Amino acid sequence: MFRFLSKSLAASLVLAGAAVLAAPPRAWRQEVVVAGSPFQGVHGLVVDGKGRLLASNLLGQTVHSVDLKTGAVSTLVGPPLGGADDVTLGPDGSVYWTGYFTGQLMRRSPDGRTRVIARGLPGLNSLAFRGDGRLYATQLGAADVLWEVDPNGKKPPRKVIDGPGFLNGFEFGPDDKLYGPLLLKGQIARIDVDTGGIEPVAQGFAMPTAVNFDARREHLYVVDAARGELVRVRLPSGDKEVVTTLPTGLDNLAVGPDDQVYVSNMVDNDIRVVNPAGGSVRVLVEARLSVPSGIAVAPDDPDERVYVADVYALRQVGGLDGKIHQTDRVLSSPTNFPMNVSVSALHVVRSTSYLGGHSSVQVLERATGKLLRTLPNANGVQGVVELADGTLILAEGATGRLVRVDTAEPAVTTVLAEGLEGPVGLAADTDATEPGVYVTEVRSGKVTRVRLSDGARRTVARGLKGPEGIARHPDGGLFVAEVGRKQLVRIDPATGRSTVVASKLRIGLPESAPFPPGYLPTGVAVGRSGTVYLTSDIESALYRFVPEP
Known part of the structure; x- marks a missing residue:
């Protein structure tokens, strides 16, 4: 058993000085x-439908799997390949993640093979699949671009929009439009990836970092990193309601089939679960x-x-x-x-x-x-x-x-x-x-x-x-x-x-x-x-x- 150093022992060592x-x-x-803690700052999240939450760990260069019941954390992809800012699942169960510093988009197929499907995109940040299986990813910081990426890595990425306003954690809606936060504008936007059209959905955020649809795919949940707020945005009106207030530093979120909202906080290095029905919060994975x-x-x-x-x-x-x-x-x-x-x-x-x-x-x-x-x-x-x-x-x-x-x-x-x-x-x-x-x-x-x-x-x-x-x-x-x-x-x-x-x-x-x-x-x-x-x-x-x- 490790023992804490008592103040009396510390004092005796100080008083004894050079003699000791x-x-x-x-x-x-x-x-x-x-x-x-199992993480070195936790970021993107996705629920896999098998009772697990996949969590990305950029600086720790790891993709983790978290048991939704117990909070037990295991490593799915270790360093150096797992340096992920965001993570998602493909239609065939493949895991995809973005390397913000490496500029690489990675894929781990169900048979466990890991490979690069896109490279040369520094600041690669968020990603999501559209309903038809098309994959989209953004650059943020080093550039400000929305890309379409071939999920198999056979075709080069296609630039969709240049300069949307730092598009961060996004998701496609039931209308096949992309919904996500524009950091430079403090707003949530709806983007038509076929035409490049952008229109605001909700405004007045301090630093919105990610959105997800609720389980019924009717309304959006938004995390505001600077205010520490989980916000529900009602569609199509764009009306906002603060579900709960958490510590600042919120990075991403995922919504389970039971409508529980899983929120990552990179500053506190933890994952919390919010019940939006009453706003109650519990810690799933804790760190200090x-x-x-x-x-x-x-x-x-x-x-x-x-x-x-x-x-x-x-x-x-x-x-x-x-x-x-x-x-x-x-x-x-x-x-x-x-x-x-x-x-x-x-x-x-x-x-x-x-x-x-x-x-x-x-x-x-x-x-x-x-x-x-x-x-x-x-x-x-x-x-x-x-x-x-x-x-x-x-x-x-x-x-x-x-x-x-x-x-x-x-x-x-x-x-x-x-x-x-x-x-x-x-x-x-x-x-x-x-x-x-x-x-x-x-x-x-x-x-x-x-x-x-x-x-x-x-x-x-x-x-x-x-x-x-x-x-x-x-x-x-x-x-x-x-x-x-x-x-x-x-x-x-x-x-x-x-x-x-x-x-x-x-x-x-x-x-x-x-x-x-x-x-x-x-x-x-x-x-x-x-x-x-x-x-x-x-x-x-x-x-x-x-x-x-």
């Missing part, structure tokens, strides 16, 4: 801070984190709150009790898609390498969470460190550079070092005689120290396999997530000697284009007690490693 941590402990006790990546712990925090860059939210998790204290969510706030985070005395800095118009670095006031600065950067920013004067050091995974960003408005960026092979994690070493930063290079397998005064580099350790997250420990060691070997290691920065702290860890999803090296980084942070925290992208969990006396 002068030498590295010989053993570490692994504990669960936040238990895992979505895609935990980079993490940070303030060295002056006795409670060891862990800031978690959870991709769809920035969360604070109690390192000692596992409670989630605060959530800053995408879609309903100006939050970017945080993949890395660092904490200074006054600020929290989050960065993202998400490639979809959201790549940026954001500086928050630590005491209030107020957003102070947003710095666009399309170079795949991974690790970030704030220096005492407010200067930022960024690791650009796509360019192989460390860059310095000053506090001026507009900010001035200068190159500190270049030629790094996949820089991912950063750890400050600013109290040294010659201040510097440690950086992990996921491609070369090195930990490198870069001097802040002139960018001079020194190799600290080599021969690692896929090093990502890194943090300095009070005992002087560097703790690194060696993702390629599924282990957490301690590195002596003076000798480069590496010691395994824990192995056979569930870390390291396969990289996915077009993300820079490191994909979803495995985060490492250290609390003032000497406890080491680590994220699991595969399990969507947060762990800690407590030094044994």
Whole structure:
């Protein structure tokens, strides 16, 4: 049984200070801070008529099957082929899904064979079959196009409409017209795919992301991601009725034959079931984190709150009790898609390498969470460190550079070092005689120290396999997530000697284009007690490693 680290033990370790941590402990006790989830953000849904719900998992690169009675989740298609933003079923029972980042439309036939039926469509998002068996899919973000795609992949896709207004999760009605949300217009539209004609059905939504017809195929259910609303739209009038209000971040929905509405929430990484007759809600699949990546712990925090860059939210998790204290969510706030985070005395800095118009670095006031600065950067920013004067050091995974960003408005960026092979994690070493930063290079397998005064580099350790997250420990060691070997290691920065702290860890999803090296980084942070925290992208969990006396 895993045990939580008590506050009394944490306090004793802090008070003992260097006397306790002068030498590295010989053993570490692994504990669960936040238990895992089967998803890494859940998106498209479809009921298969066999008591199961198919659910797409874009960042986890998986298509799942969910038992509608028990909520048990199994994997239908695993990584890397299963990277799905939306999923549907064909007339013959084949499963089809869209790869938003890969630009591929995939098909898994009933005999279990998986193949690509269309490619070269970045931003491929939603799809649905018309009653006559014709298949349609949209590009969203990278382009704004509705396509007809050959379900067998023998003919090239045919462009139906260019620029409909970011058509998202759609469905065909009994009139063979396509009904779906236009994100740029905040409306639900009806589209004639034969003529290209578009007419509004209902308006006044904040961010409608998907629609489905009810079981009798008379009216539409709509999810509004920004407001967290499930809305019933009556046809043909277009009158709207809020069925229930859920947490923001709703992504998609599916309606069962009994008219129960299954709703996915990518921010909370869960699936809920709504009974539209009375608006009651129950959780079918529950989660507490979505895609935990980079993490940070303030060295002056006795409670060891862990800031978690959870991709769809920035969360604070109690390192000692596992409670989630605060959530800053995408879609309903100006939050970017945080993949890395660092904490200074006054600020929290989050960065993202998400490639979809959201790549940026954001500086928050630590005491209030107020957003102070947003710095666009399309170079795949991974690790970030704030220096005492407010200067930022960024690791650009796509360019192989460390860059310095000053506090001026507009900010001035200068190159500190270049030629790094996949820089991912950063750890400050600013109290040294010659201040510097440690950086992990996921491609070369090195930990490198870069001097802040002139960018001079020194190799600290080599021969690692896929090093990502890194943090300095009070005992002087560097703790690194060696993702390629599924282990957490301690590195002596003076000798480069590496010691395994824990192995056979569930870390390291396969990289996915077009993300820079490191994909979803495995985060490492250290609390003032000497406890080491680590994220699991595969399990969507947060762990800690407590030094044994």
